[in-house]
Amino acid sequence: MSDKIIEIEDVSFQYDYDKTVLSHINFSMRAGDFVGLVGPNGGGKTTLLKLILGLNKANNGTIRIFNTPIQEFKDKNKIAYVSQKANAFNRGFPATVEEVVEMGLTASLGIFKRIKKQHKLAVYEALKKVDMTSYAKENIGNLSGGQQQRVFIARALVSEPELLILDEPTVGVDQQNVSNFFDLLSKLNQQHISLLIVSHDLQAIANHVTNVFFVNKTIQAIDSLEDYPLFTLGGE
Numbered sequence: 001m002s003d004k005i006i007e008i009e010d011v012s013f014q015y016d017y018d019k020t021v022l023s024h025i026n027f028s029m030r031a032g033d034f035v036g037l038v039g040p041n042g043g044g045k046t047t048l049l050k051l052i053l054g055l056n057k058a059n060n061g062t063i064r065i066f067n068t069p070i071q072e073f074k075d076k077n078k079i080a081y082v083s084q085k086a087n088a089f090n091r092g093f094p095a096t097v098e099e100v101v102e103m104g105l106t107a108s109l110g111i112f113k114r115i116k117k118q119h120k121l122a123v124y125e126a127l128k129k130v131d132m133t134s135y136a137k138e139n140i141g142n143l144s145g146g147q148q149q150r151v152f153i154a155r156a157l158v159s160e161p162e163l164l165i166l167d168e169p170t171v172g173v174d175q176q177n178v179s180n181f182f183d184l185l186s187k188l189n190q191q192h193i194s195l196l197i198v199s200h201d202l203q204a205i206a207n208h209v210t211n212v213f214f215v216n217k218t219i220q221a222i223d224s225l226e227d228y229p230l231f232t233l234g235g236e
């Protein structure tokens with residue numbers, strides 16, 4: 001059995017019949033990889049993530065997730081997704097950090113199940129992994145963008161996924177915290193969580209990931225980000 005956790009072969013995708021967003025994509029990722037996807041705005045990065053998550057359905061080609069054809073893949077707990085702008089809570093949002101992380105257990109618990117002691121422990125462990133235990137009782141809306149993003153990672157980690165998918169998690173986060181955030185991702189990667197991340201933070205990508213791919217309708221593995229001028233990548 002292959003150790004590839006994602007295998008995409010010759011996949012194309014269109015939202016509208018006259019506009020191909022992704023064309024003949026071949027891509028794979030192995031357990032333990034930390035993969036970065038870069039490319040211009042509108043190049044199809046989020047669309048590709050949604051294909052992998054089963055939220056978009058490919059027009060052609062095949063996708064295998066953890067060695068299973070995507071149509072048959074049911075083990076949703078193996079993958080966690082932190083979407084773009086997940087950190088858009090305003091100050092008045094009535095939930096504590098702890099409660100937000102508990103939401104990550106809803107898929108396995110069902111919404112009306114009581115949170116038991118072992119679930120509280122899982123929430124605490126997840127917060128520990130992102131260095132946020134001291135904020136457990138804080139209102140989520142009172143946290144900075146970078147802190148909120150850590151809480152979302154904790155919410156994603158609480159179900160113990162093997163693959164964490166992140167779509168531009170550092171939008172609106174200042175440079176110092178971007179660097180700290182990527183350090184955290186590297187730490188998780190060392191703890192055997194595979195990571196697939198879309199980001200415009202090219203420097204952070206260059207410093208942390210194991211493989212980088214350039215997505216702009218097609219996909220291409222790249223060895224050095226210096227091969228691509230910043231404006232082509234839509235960098236900030």
Ligand SMILES: Nc1ncnc2c1ncn2[C@@H]1O[C@H](COP(=O)(O)OP(=O)(O)OP(=O)(O)O)[C@@H](O)[C@H]1O
Pocket residue numbers: 015016021039040041042043044045046047048
């Ligand atoms: N639900 C949708 N319906 C129709 N077209 C869409 C939809 N979502 C995205 N698109 C189009 O598909 C193309 C790719 O969008 P996508 O969001 O995947 O790009 P991206 O590389 O993630 O961009 P960005 O870096 O700006 O987030 C764009 O032209 C976009 O307008």
